[in-house]
Amino acid sequence: MVGRLMMDCTKIEQMLPAYTLGSLAESETAVFTAHIDGCASCAVKVREAGDTLVNLARMVPQKHPSKRVKDGIFARIDQVGQQETQPPRPW
Numbered sequence: 001m002v003g004r005l006m007m008d009c010t011k012i013e014q015m016l017p018a019y020t021l022g023s024l025a026e027s028e029t030a031v032f033t034a035h036i037d038g039c040a041s042c043a044v045k046v047r048e049a050g051d052t053l054v055n056l057a058r059m060v061p062q063k064h065p066s067k068r069v070k071d072g073i074f075a076r077i078d079q080v081g082q083q084e085t086q087p088p089r090p091w
């Protein structure tokens with residue numbers, strides 16, 4: 001039964017995409033994997049979501065590359081915004 005588990009399967013299903021992308025918080029991942037260990041049907045869903053992604057997520061150390069990517073994107077947006085606000089013909 002799922003009664004003794006901390007999370008129900010619906011919640012796990014909602015977290016599944018984030019989990020496969022490795023974007024769950026560390027505490028959420030712990031709860032997620034704990035549920036998977038005790039719930040065969042959710043374990044199957046995780047496998048269906050992508051063996052490769054899950055394996056990658058397990059191999060990658062607990063860093064936050066997504067934040068770095070985000071910072072890079074914002075930096076680029078800033079640059080583009082500055083270029084667009086400049087007069088088209090500076091000479």
Ligand SMILES: [Zn+2]
Nearest residue numbers: 009012039042
């Ligand atoms: Zn479950």
